[in-house]
Amino acid sequence: MILIVDLCWKKDSLSSEEFVKPIERIVKSDGKSVRVVHYSEINEPIVSQAEAVILCGTAVADNDFLNHDFSWIKRKEKVFGICAGMQVIAKAFGGEIINKKEIGMTEIKCNDGIFEKEKLSVYQLHGNSTTLPDGFSEIASNCNAFKKGKIYGIQFHPEVRNEHILINWLKL
16 A cells, blocks of 8 residues: 655645645556555554555645654655655655745756656745755755655656656656
């Protein structure tokens, strides 16, 4: 089962329609079983049942998730963080959250096979970004994207025009 973590300010908020439901659709289209859980309801039995975890993005002003304990992420081998989810990963592994507002399409240069191409046009929508946590490597220029093993964090939204990135990660 793939655990999709909703980082929106409130369970079943309108933001989840924009940031969580598209991710759920992509994962299900790849034939995976899915469980969507709001970050405030995460517990050990839910985490232990997941073969992999996807941390979804949220609206620019949603930052309540940063006050929550996500140390359990360190025990998972396969995690994918999108925007706010990347911030959660960075914070859990000792990175810092920095103020960096970016909205709109951006060209990036990629250096990891998960992207399939050397250059991509990606959609960004965030008010914060991160520093690179120790032990992680940068995998795209012009935006924050990093990895360590099968733990990936990307600051942009692959559900907008780049669904293949998430599908490629699922196949790792």
